[in-house]
Amino acid sequence: MSRVWALALITYKEGVRNRSVYGIVLFALFILGLNVAVAGFLMRDIGKVTIDMNLSALSFSGLLLVFFVGLNLMAKDIDKKTIHLVLSKPISRVEYISGKYLGILLFVGVCLLVLLAFSSMTVFGLRFLYPDYFEHFSWAAFFLAAFFVYVKLALLSALVVFFSAITTSSFVTFVFSICSYIVGQTIEEVVFYLQSSLGEEGVSPALRVFIEGV
Structure with missing residues (x-):
């Protein structure tokens, strides 16, 4: 230690x-x-x-x-x-x-x-x-x-x-990290959309299950 x-x-x-x-x-x-x-x-x-x-x-x-x-x-x-x-x-x-x-x-x-x-x-x-x-x-x-x-x-x-x-490239690390950050910041909006009336009507059940799993 x-x-x-x-x-x-x-x-x-x-x-x-x-x-x-x-x-x-x-x-x-x-x-x-x-x-x-x-x-x-x-x-x-x-x-x-x-x-x-x-x-x-x-x-x-x-x-x-x-x-x-x-x-x-x-x-x-x-x-x-x-x-x-x-x-x-x-x-x-x-x-x-x-x-x-x-x-x-x-x-x-x-x-x-x-x-x-x-x-x-x-x-x-x-x-x-x-x-x-x-x-x-x-x-x-x-x-x-x-x-x-x-x-x-x-x-x-x-x-x-x-x-x-x-990875062996700092640029690849930067891209993966910032993409993960963007996904983390926007996932809440996706959840709110799925819970709204528009999300219930415009998203298929299979796609909904997949997105909720992600």
């Missing part, structure tokens, strides 16, 4: 040193700052717009971190053949994959915590300026939503690691 954590720590440090991280974090901070500037123009929905923009900034920034940094942390070892050097040490393939995955989770988690801190300050500031529009706001619900953003990114990171383990 110590070898897994050592590899996870190395992966985390590699992620932090990636220059793309600073660009992604600055982009997220720009969105959060834009939220403060724009909120005043939406007097009826300040609370809703503030929370939506903050959670969207966290989610989108996390996606960029996984796709442009987390994926690179796996692909770099394969492209540069450094994986052969690692596996020549007393470490198994399972330990290698587990260490890489834990390192990516640690990296994404730390970045999200930093962004969540700035996001919380944004919400706190707007709540202080416009208290009447945050009557039903709950910090517990806000942090729970942020936690589930992290759960989504953890699942996406697992897909990245999985596809990296069965």
Whole structure:
């Protein structure tokens, strides 16, 4: 287990040193700052717009971190053949994959915590300026939503690691991972359509069974 954590720590440090991280974090901070500037123009929905923009900034920034940094942390070892050097040490393939995955989770988690801190300050500031529009706001619900953003990114990171383990091209891994993300984001709409009256009339029973199985 110590070898897994050592590899996870190395992966985390590699992620932090990636220059793309600073660009992604600055982009997220720009969105959060834009939220403060724009909120005043939406007097009826300040609370809703503030929370939506903050959670969207966290989610989108996390996606960029996984796709442009987390994926690179796996692909770099394969492209540069450094994986052969690692596996020549007393470490198994399972330990290698587990260490890489834990390192990516640690990296994404730390970045999200930093962004969540700035996001919380944004919400706190707007709540202080416009208290009447945050009557039903709950910090517990806000942090729970942020936690589930992290759960989504953890699942996406697992897909990245999985596809990296069965393919030799980082581009193929990227395509498979983003397709899986799109399917996961749109499957709810498909379910709602099947449950609607249009879905009941326009979808054959055999196709319905197949889609529900998927």
